[in-house]
Amino acid sequence: MYQYDKFDQQLVDERVAEFRDQVERRLSGELSEEHFRPLRLMNGLYLQLHAYMLRVAIPYGTLSGPQMRMLAHIARKYDRDYGHFTTRQNIQYNWIKLEETPDLLADLASVEMHAIQTSGNCIRNISSDQFAGVAADEVADPRPWAELLRQWSSFHPEFSFLPRKFKIAVIASEQDRAAMRLHDIGIQLVRNEAGELGAKFFVGGGMGRTPMIAPEIRDFVPADDLISYSEACMRVYNRYGRRDNKYKARIKILVHELGADEYRRQVEEEFAHIKTLNLDPPLAELERITALFGEPAYDTAAPDDIDLSHPGFTAWVKQNVSAHKQAGYAIVSISLKPVGGIPGDATSAQMDLMADLAERYSMDELRVTHSQNIVLPYVRKADLFDLWQQLDAAGLGSANIDLIGDIIACPGLDYCTLANARSIPLALKISEKFADPEKQRDLGELKLKISGCINACGHHHAGHIGILGVDRKGVENYQLLLGGSGAEDVSLGKITGPGFDEDGVVAALERVTDFYRKQRQDGERFLDTYRRLGMEPFKEVIYA
Amino acid sequence: MKILTGNDLKTGDVTWWTGSSWSRHIEDAVDVGDAGDGILETESAAQRVNSAYIIDAQPSDLGPVPSHIKERVRASGPSVRPDLCIKPADPAAGNWTN
Numbered sequence: 001m002y003q004y005d006k007f008d009q010q011l012v013d014e015r016v017a018e019f020r021d022q023v024e025r026r027l028s029g030e031l032s033e034e035h036f037r038p039l040r041l042m043n044g045l046y047l048q049l050h051a052y053m054l055r056v057a058i059p060y061g062t063l064s065g066p067q068m069r070m071l072a073h074i075a076r077k078y079d080r081d082y083g084h085f086t087t088r089q090n091i092q093y094n095w096i097k098l099e100e101t102p103d104l105l106a107d108l109a110s111v112e113m114h115a116i117q118t119s120g121n122c123i124r125n126i127s128s129d130q131f132a133g134v135a136a137d138e139v140a141d142p143r144p145w146a147e148l149l150r151q152w153s154s155f156h157p158e159f160s161f162l163p164r165k166f167k168i169a170v171i172a173s174e175q176d177r178a179a180m181r182l183h184d185i186g187i188q189l190v191r192n193e194a195g196e197l198g199a200k201f202f203v204g205g206g207m208g209r210t211p212m213i214a215p216e217i218r219d220f221v222p223a224d225d226l227i228s229y230s231e232a233c234m235r236v237y238n239r240y241g242r243r244d245n246k247y248k249a250r251i252k253i254l255v256h257e258l259g260a261d262e263y264r265r266q267v268e269e270e271f272a273h274i275k276t277l278n279l280d281p282p283l284a285e286l287e288r289i290t291a292l293f294g295e296p297a298y299d300t301a302a303p304d305d306i307d308l309s310h311p312g313f314t315a316w317v318k319q320n321v322s323a324h325k326q327a328g329y330a331i332v333s334i335s336l337k338p339v340g341g342i343p344g345d346a347t348s349a350q351m352d353l354m355a356d357l358a359e360r361y362s363m364d365e366l367r368v369t370h371s372q373n374i375v376l377p378y379v380r381k382a383d384l385f386d387l388w389q390q391l392d393a394a395g396l397g398s399a400n401i402d403l404i405g406d407i408i409a410c411p412g413l414d415y416c417t418l419a420n421a422r423s424i425p426l427a428l429k430i431s432e433k434f435a436d437p438e439k440q441r442d443l444g445e446l447k448l449k450i451s452g453c454i455n456a457c458g459h460h461h462a463g464h465i466g467i468l469g470v471d472r473k474g475v476e477n478y479q480l481l482l483g484g485s486g487a488e489d490v491s492l493g494k495i496t497g498p499g500f501d502e503d504g505v506v507a508a509l510e511r512v513t514d515f516y517r518k519q520r521q522d523g524e525r526f527l528d529t530y531r532r533l534g535m536e537p538f539k540e541v542i543y544a
Numbered sequence: 545m546k547i548l549t550g551n552d553l554k555t556g557d558v559t560w561w562t563g564s565s566w567s568r569h570i571e572d573a574v575d576v577g578d579a580g581d582g583i584l585e586t587e588s589a590a591q592r593v594n595s596a597y598i599i600d601a602q603p604s605d606l607g608p609v610p611s612h613i614k615e616r617v618r619a620s621g622p623s624v625r626p627d628l629c630i631k632p633a634d635p636a637a638g639n640w641t642n
Binding site: 026027029032033047048049050051052080094095096097098099342413414415417419422424425428474475476 | 551553554555556557558591594595611612613614617618621622623624625628
């Protein structure tokens with residue numbers, strides 16, 4: 001894992017001291033809310049429905065056991081004993097007191113964490129593949145590149161006041177586990193025919209009110225040019241992105257309106273100029289970062305067999321355990337979606353337990369996924385049964401990864417000022433309705449994603465089945481979408497038609513899944529059947 | 545009726561204008577009629593409450609009930625965590641928004 005050098009630590013410590021002073025001045029009345037608001041937002045502190053909400057950055061979703069323990073400590077000391085893992089691989093606390101925030105941030109800084117750039121029109125936390133560094137199919141470890149981008153984008157003076165917020169994802173596999181093409185910039189590390197490392201750049205994707213899939217802007221940027229090419233992409237956006245209309249300010253609108261060819265031409269022109277400035281980091285710095293993501297001390301004698309004689313354990317292994325590049329090891333996904341549980345929420349006790357289990361079984365490292373789950377990336381297969389027993393005893397043993405119970409849901413109207421409808425109660429109702437594990441397994445891979453408003457924090461556009469909560473004359477109403485995907489077969493879901501009330505959308509969902517079961521052909525996932533049949537037969541069933 | 549709401553500066557707690565101060569409990573809220581803007585101006589200067597604003601509500605035996613669901617959620621707490629609602633002992637906590 002990356003470790004702060006003295007400059008990183010000094011930057012973060014100084015920011016805490018600066019914010020402490022700003023909070024004191026706000027509390028004394030020296031600063032008005034109008035003046036203070038942008039300052040608190042720069043430090044990840046929002047004012048939500050019930051209280052201040054703090055969003056803490058988890059760089060590319062990677063954290064150590066001690067960092068997870070600190071997140072538990074913060075939940076216990078400063079919040080109401082829980083936190084919410086988000087679709088951007090971060091964590092949010094819902095009940096923060098302004099007067100305690102400086103102490104909270106100082107605690108975070110003590111484990112090399114912060115909340116900087118988790119709000120505002122800047123480059124946000126870089127996201128990545130939760131299997132980075134351990135996936136068998138990756139061409140390189142994307143984490144050093146994500147870290148390099150993090151350092152480049154942190155406090156970048158030119159990109160601190162962009163037209164709108166900006167999200168970057170980095171992956172290194174053909175299989176996309178990070179919804180890469182639904183980011184402002186999606187970077188896929190690839191190797192060319194000569195075996196050299198480089199990256200495909202996709203620019204102008206996003207969800208929100210105008211969902212778009214990022215077009216490919218360049219098929220191969222040499223790895224040495226990754227920062228300068230990113231800089232060129234940003235500069236064109238910063239120069240020409242709209243600042244007159246918040247709803248048309250994201251880079252996806254610029255790329256769409258210019259056209260990918262013209263945007264590419266401008267980026268290439270800018271890139272040619274930037275290359276003369278020697279902006280890319282010196283090799284020594286790259287090597288320093290890369291060395292921190294070196295291979296861990298694998299037990300090369302670890303047995304490769306798993307005893308699958310216990311049915312509950314076997315079901316969990318089949319659903320929650322993924323292939324590891326190292327023989328004798330496995331990647332474990334811990335579901336934060338128990339039946340009747342709030343998607344992405346974890347108590348401080350659960351966070352502490354996951355930290356303990358990471359220390360014992362996963363080289364003291366964890367990952368947060370955009371699906372609001374937690375990953376232990378380095379588990380010996382021989383330890384899987386012990387691990388599962390401990391997770392199961394703590395309510396963390398749900399065997400439902402990528403099944404209908406693995407619901408993504410934003411905080412919705414229960415917490416969020418932007419929301420128009422509640423997401424979580426609907427997620428709970430669906431979770432109960434499809435609680436039977438056999439029923440879930442029979443349905444197979446089915447990604448259900450719920451947003452409480454058009455901003456799409458719940459990724460409803462990318463759900464095989466998506467649900468969007470809207471406000472219809474003061475009453476919550478839910479639109480159903482079918483056919484989205486955030487994976488390598490990326491697509492945007494289409495709205496089926498008129499919306500439903502909460503019970504109505506659950507009933508419609510049942511009709512859809514029943515229809516799929518009857519219509520599917522061998523090996524077809526829900527998404528495959530939908531793509532084969534198209535929307536019409538599903539609509540007939542939904543509105544019968 | 546018109547009532548005033550905001551968030552406490554220090555804690556972020558949802559608060560309601562009682563006629564002389566701010567309360568955590570919506571049943572203490574008073575109808576401000578047409579005086580809302582003037583009160584907001586004064587209270588904004590006092591800097592005890594953030595981002596205060598006027599909302600519509602209906603009177604009831606239990607006190608004002610906000611017209612919009614968002615304000616009902618603010619008044620009671622997250623419907624999915626009755627234990628964290630403003631009145632966790634109330635068996636109906638969490639259902640009030642409906």
